[in-house]
């Protein structure tokens with residue numbers, strides 16, 4: 019099918035990308051700065067044969083996603099930080115029942131009501147199982163409007179492959195930003211439930227009844243189920259780490275940043291490279307699993323490295339960098355949080371302080 | 374030869390339940406299973422089990438079932454029915470599940486007029502967690518959290534969620550029934566059948582409130598519990614068609 023070039027915002031690209039990936043169910047509750055997603059879904063989902071529901075709360079929305087996913091449909095919801103906090107109960111149930119789903123968090127600053135300006139301070143919540151229990155969501159972070167669009171296909175594919183919730187982590191800056199992208203020209207949604215999902219609830223015609231559950235009354239049964247979850251997480255860790263590397267071959271200082279911070283950090287790297295500084299960048303694309311392998315490999319090859327994590331938070335992802343290098347080289351941190359966006363100049367000043 | 378009069382419903386597995394002696398849940402499960410059989414919809418049904426004593430209802434019913442977090446059954450059911458309108462989708466919920474933690478989901482699913490069937494088990498307590506006050510607990514009724522009895526000044530009044538829901542234009546059918554005598558059980562089954570038939574015909578949101586006994590947390594014998602329902606509970610929760 020022919021591609022088309024369109025100019026849209028990050029939020030709209032997420033919605034359009036989800037539709038292109040065969041998402042046939044969306045439920046959400048309005049919250050800034052991601053309202054373009056819900057509006058886009060309200061207008062486009064029914065046009066293309068899917069189901070759109072404006073839920074009465076984020077709690078209802080995530081549980082609607084639970085129901086749609088239980089039937090085998092590709093289902094998603096989106097929100098921003100305070101709404102994502104409300105969804106945590108449902109995300110834990112999705113993980114426990116091994117249901118695929120995509121949850122988009124266009125982060126704003128917190129804690130509490132905070133404000134509507136961009137932040138990356140929900141990193142812990144996303145990567146450390148924000149709800150109760152021992153579980154993990156796969157967490158993906160995009161850094162451009164095109165990547166937001168493309169990432170939706172990956173998100174739904176990973177969710178189905180591993181029967182696991184996937185979180186897309188962006189921030190208000192990326193959500194609102196307009197960029198031209200190449201999008202697939204898509205036909206109406208062909209199926210609402212996927213016939214390959216043998217576990218799905220479709221009515222028990224011609225088979226034994228299916229049950230979607232996360233409850234296991236006995237200690238043995240729950241531990242067995244949890245062991246199988248852990249085995250799945252190990253498999254994901256082994257095969258799904260993704261990152262983008264920039265000038266890693268000769269770098270002595272490596273910036274680590276995700277999402278819109280990575281774009282700004284790239285500007286700093288470019289300016290410093292022009293001045294002859296041996297600096298590089300790692301942009302984690304999977305935040306869980308965190309791309310630890312590349313860090314270990316670099317540290318093994320070069321003991322004189324310094325990492326500088328830059329974040330729109332007071333230091334969350336930096337913990338994963340520290341865990342990855344395991345004390346072998348220095349890991350520094352620079353960040354702001356509360357809606358402030360770090361500039362390339364601030365990063366450059368921080369880098370210059372390192373030597 | 375002795376003739377078997379009560380055939381075991383195909384939609385109910387032949388295993389003992391975990392419910393206390395005299396509990397209404399087992400009977401309510403059976404009535405639903407009989408109705409599902411009689412309407413010939415076993416292969417189309419998708420049930421949503423609550424969080425409450427009936428959480429493992431899916432161990433007893435022999436058709437597709439999903440769990441839902443406490444109170445969220447109607448959000449889960451809404452999506453299942455919207456994605457698969459040809460299936461017959463129902464929720465089975467206790468008074469804590471439907472009328473306390475899940476009130477928001479309940480009111481909004483009803484107000485959207487979702488074409489769903491709801492079996493609402495009112496036993497005037499939280500059974501699963503040890504007999505605490507439910508929104509439906511009667512005035513003066515003693516529970517684990519109202520040791521001196523429910524006092525309207527402190528705890529408010531028994532919540533008549535069915536009457537509240539009846540005000541919503543999206544709601545098609547509401548009836549309150551009770552399981553305290555064979556006659557009432559027959560009426561309960563007829564109402565449950567009506568609520569399923571409405572969905573088959575696409576008529577919209579239908580709810581049956583079933584007064585059900587919890588001898589364990591009422592501190593009564595199974596027989597005393599039935600008398601209490603007949604003499605006290607139905608005065609607070611009058612039986613019959615509400616809408």
Ligand SMILES: Cc1ncc(C[n+]2csc(CCOP(=O)(O)OP(=O)(O)O)c2C)c(N)n1
Pocket residue numbers: 424425426427443466467468469470471494496498499500501502507
């Ligand atoms: C979020 C959450 N809060 C509390 C509980 C604990 N809990 C389990 S069942 C229940 C109340 C059940 O009462 P009801 O819905 O009336 O059903 P019954 O057990 O009486 O049939 C509570 C409070 C829970 N499982 N989840």
Ligand code: SF4
Pocket residue numbers: 391392393394395396397398426496500501586587588589590
């Ligand atoms: S506690 Fe009450 S509701 Fe629960 S099984 Fe026992 S009698 Fe039934």
